[in-house]
Amino acid sequence: MSAAVALGALSRTRRERRMRAASTTGILAAAGVALSITALAVGSVAIAPADVIAALAGTADGGEQFIVRELRLPRLTLALVVGAALGMAGALLQSVVRNPLASPDIVGVTGGASAAAVLAIGAGATGLAVSGSALVGATVAIVLVLAASGRKLGGTRIVVVGIAVAFLAQGVLGYALTRARLEQAGTAYFWLVGSVGSPSAPETLVLGMLVAVVAIGTVLGRGALAAQLLGDETATAVGSRPRRTRILAVTASTVLAAVSVAVAGPLAFVAFVAGPIARRLRGGGPAVLTAALVGAVLVLASDLVAQNLIPGTLQPPAGLVTGAVGAPLLVWLLIRAARQEGRA
Amino acid sequence: MRGAALLGLGLALAVALSLALGARGTDLGTVLTALTDPGALADPADAVAVRDLRVPRTVIGLVVGAALGLAGVVMQGVTRNPVADPGLLGVTAGASFAVVLGIALAGETGVIGLAVWALAGALVTSLGVGALARAAGDRATPALLVVVGFAVTAGLGTLTTLVLLGDPAALDRYRFWTVGSLTGRDLDAALTLLPLALVGIVVAALLARPLDALALGDDVARGLGFRLGAVRGGSLVAIVLLSGTATALAGPLVFVGLLGAHAARAAVGGHHGLLMPVAAVAGAAFVLVADVIGRLVAPPGELEVGIVVAALGAPLLIALVRARRAVAA
């Protein structure tokens, strides 16, 4: 009798989860497509959606085709790729250390990457050297954070340690910015906000390939990631290898965060908020791929808002929106989570 | 008490070093002569170095460090949060954003005017962070508040950039100011703001006993006859005055309040009547030592005090969370 009841409940929740996964993915994808078409259509020259499709297909007239395919499409692609990378970087780290506060932008990874990149820019580096430098900075930061947090990853220690590292990175950044020439410093400040306004095809391609690799890895390792949420002992008990999962996930998260910082600058809080939003939409679990979709939608929407809705001649970068909207959103999420925890 | 005496000795030593060390080495005898009878010096450049450069930055370092150390104690007391610090919780960032607004939007240049902006910024951020902490209720863990403070700092940083991007001259001034530095401020400015800090000190002193009671829990404090609203309001005033003044003088410094409060706690325990003066001494000593280190590590140039403070403070915060279960829980 009661076993049958439980079985019914289980199969019902399983169906509901699938439905929820499908509907979440569908809604996010639809939002992404709609925003993408908008991004291609609006700007200093407005293009009708039908003409956008035609331009993409290569059947529109030369001017429109150039605007859509050469000007707007690269920017759009970069926004999507960077957003996906940041979303996955955040969700991965949050999952494996079992702490929703522990995203790369909070625990100093983004800060380390930024400081190292600005140091490199100040020293005259460009392109790949900046990316490499950002990767070094991010790696130093995450290694420092993990080493200093010790074994107790599940607690909030990693967060406070991470913020200490983030403020340390800010000190280094301050050093780099005061030593640079003024116009370099100005460029660096702009870059530090985070922007998808100057896409380069090879950079986008590299980041896109990284996103694809990690996405595939996440699909293959989704059981291990889900087990990780139960704690190391339980994960081991259900046949997972938590240590290996953690190393892989932290590495993937760090590389994604570092390269996106190098390519687009630290778009504040995208990595932090994408995970919680994705988990909320999905109703739990690691939700790494959903976080990628959320991140992509967030960056794209932010860039659209920054380009079109903020008045003035100066075109503010997307990071302004993620920073200004993300900070309050982050705080709200924190308070809400704290209250729920208090009620439970 | 031996710890307190050591901190006092450390401060005296830091003052002496701050007056004696720099790009131009001067022995203590020369320093004394420069202070008492500058005409008697063989090289007038020594007098200039000591009196016009090192005395101001030493005085400013003392004021800023003491104010932040004290503000740290009040903040930790009123939030019962061992990692509270005016920098970590975003209050100095709020003050510094307001200063930028004052410069860029209102064209403010005067010391008093900018200090008013700084105080207003510190007030708004303190109120905001305090309200958020109250909203989270019992679950406002140390880590949560620090994340909120970091979010505030980062969000304001983005907005600051927006304000400054169109204005290279302001950006140039801002980038040096925001690092946190004791140089380039004249002594008169510090002295003008001193009354504000003094009011903050008096308010903090009045709070010593209420904060002792608050440490035992809200209900016990009320049972002992303290009104929580008054205690929190007074703490807000003290924090705003102290950290606002410090930020107006030296830019946003992180970790000074944290270090001052914890050094004092280690030295004299949790009694606020003792904790406060000792934390002020420890904060001042920390800022001066950091400033002296900054003068020595990168010759011929200098590192700004804010960079050294961050480099010394980050490991300290990490050591603190590793040592204390209360923070990591």
Added chain:
Amino acid sequence: MTATAPASVTLSPDAPGAAAPALRAENLTLGYTKVRPVVHGVDLAVRPGALTVLVGANASGKSTLLRGLARLLPAHAGRITLDGNPIERIAARQLARMIGVLPQNPIAPEGITAGELVARGRYPHQPIFRGRSSDDDAVVAASLAATDAASLTERRMDELSGGQRQRVWIAMALAQQPRILLLDEPTSALDVAHQVEVLDVLRAEVDRGTTVVVVLHDLTLAARYADELVVLCDGRIVAQGAASEVLTEATVRDAFGIDARILTDPDTGRPVVLPRASSLGSSAVVSQERMQ
């Protein structure tokens, strides 16, 4: 009566037998949100110079009522008076000299010693900017002695056992020299020996002339120590009086939802509450069902 305290110091300003202050709740409604009060229109005259114990099931409003009496929770309706004066008209410091409060879960700051903690109970008596006087020290010492905690004075709170810690906290409330002492579940999380230890301290305080109101969970211990037992259910007082009169099978069933047998302690003549075996029957049914 002050055998355990130094002869020169009296913890309670009144000699035993003198008129003790009267704390009354009149038509008191309390709660954490306006829409859902926890305590509904309660009238309670605390018996001066007696040990009053508030009991009731979880969420019956007993702690809420105590917090209301301690002015930790504002009244939605009705009022609380001390000797006829509404307590919100009495200055907070003055009230703190008359009513000592020990809430649930007080916080002992890291590294604080028992003596330092108890000394903080003197704050309501100290003018601002004046440090601790030798008079204060005498009261602190007497308070520690009264709770049998004098030997703990220099020990750190985090080294003490639960029972020792609770006695130090009571000493802190006593250092206020209150005439009324309100304690919210001071024995929760203590084993039975420590519970008895804490209640003996409260009993001795009452014998010294202090009025004590305490929230307890254990009905048998409550019956053993109470001069006056107050039973709450759903935010209302359902019975009040001497334990032997109040603790009937009907009251226990109504207030706690269990069938219990009420025995009489042969030593004290006080009632002992023993839940009946059949009242556990419902869970036995569940486990039987699971077997099928």
